[in-house]
Amino acid sequence: MASEDPTKVSIKLLIDQESNKVIIAEAGSDIVDILRSLLKFPLGNIVRLIGKHQCLQRAGCLNNLYNSVENLSLTSFRTDACKSMLLNPRSIYEDEYSKKLKLYMDFSEPTGYFLCRTYLCSTKTGRWFSHYETSRCSCGKLMNNPTDKDELLHIKSNAYKDESEGESMFFITDDLRVMHGLPGDLMNILLNLGINNVCQIEEKVVDISSNEMSNLLSHSLFSKTTLTDVFLRKQSTMFVQQSMLVAPNVKERTEKDSKTRLKIMLRKSDRKILCGEANEDFVDLLFSFLTIPLESALQLLGDKGNFTVGSISNLLKDLDTIFSITKQNSYLNGILPPFYSCPIELSSICSQPTKLFQTPYGYLKELDPKSPILDNTNSRGYIKKKSLFVITDDLVVKSLSSVSSFSLLKETGTPLCDVEQQVISIGEVEALVLLRACICSSSALSALLNLYVKQPKQEPQ
């Protein structure tokens, strides 16, 4: 079922003519491989992908979050590299995905390896390298000398590895359940759906370009009828209503002494959020969402957050069953590349330890691109200490120095006696609510506030 256009892949849709809905799709391993690789993209790259293809469906507040990083002045970040790390998040899977895929989906910049320009610069313990040309070496020079990775690390280029698997067929349901495609299974699926008569089913082969694939991905975050929406209706799904975002099913409540806090100003009369105010700890948490691979975010929300919106969780669950993704080694050593910031609120999101490469000329070490002082210990945070930010409900983050507090108050047009302030401590529960709202809602701070409204007040014992 290969498409004749080399930039496209084909999928066969079985459509119920009565209801004009996709019952199931027959797809080759080329499509399933692309879906697998998309799940590994950091959320920031998902935003870029969806933005690049101008999909009808925006990814919740992620888009605003990404644009906020782009619009924040470099002086808000601890180093120039911090901004690049967020705008072009690297992935521990980058060598694995997108190279062999039929559709070109990955628009991230290739990872660079940079040295300083001092001849034979090295210390007793070895030589530094950085992935960012704005980093500064121990000798004081900028590390703006691009180097070939294989040459630098003395890696022999990979011998030809035959990893190709036989062509398999898969069935994909409208809500993105995936299963091996055997004719007997199809019969059972149809019978389960109450379809007895194959004459009411229309077959349609459609070509999928990277544009349609991005559309499919963005719809999968919101819609339970993804294939129908993308291929038959060609329209956007409504944003998930706030009321559908229930508090995650986590038993432990946040300790009240959590260091990360958010002050929310809201209108008492209708509880509309006017704005949020927070320091670098909260903004670091928000920005670190951009670096988390989609599948890790979904897993976190699925395990603890009862993530039921859209159909993307079905996709992840079934691909994990078929290909045992979560049992793979790379998962165990941390899911972010070395030196990426690990949000303390989400304990399972941690970065891999720094690798030390041995070369004939001594050790090569990566330096911490987040730290302005030369260091190889993993420092926290992308944002300068003692910074203050204003944040809207849909997560537009602005430095407080760039807005006037008075004009903010004036803009709301709300009498001061109608404004209430609430301080929320951010722990795991709150971080999960924010992460979920980021992916599938346009009002993240409201989701956070609702967490407190809906919970019955606990009486002190």
Ligand SMILES: [Zn+2]
């Ligand atoms: Zn140097």
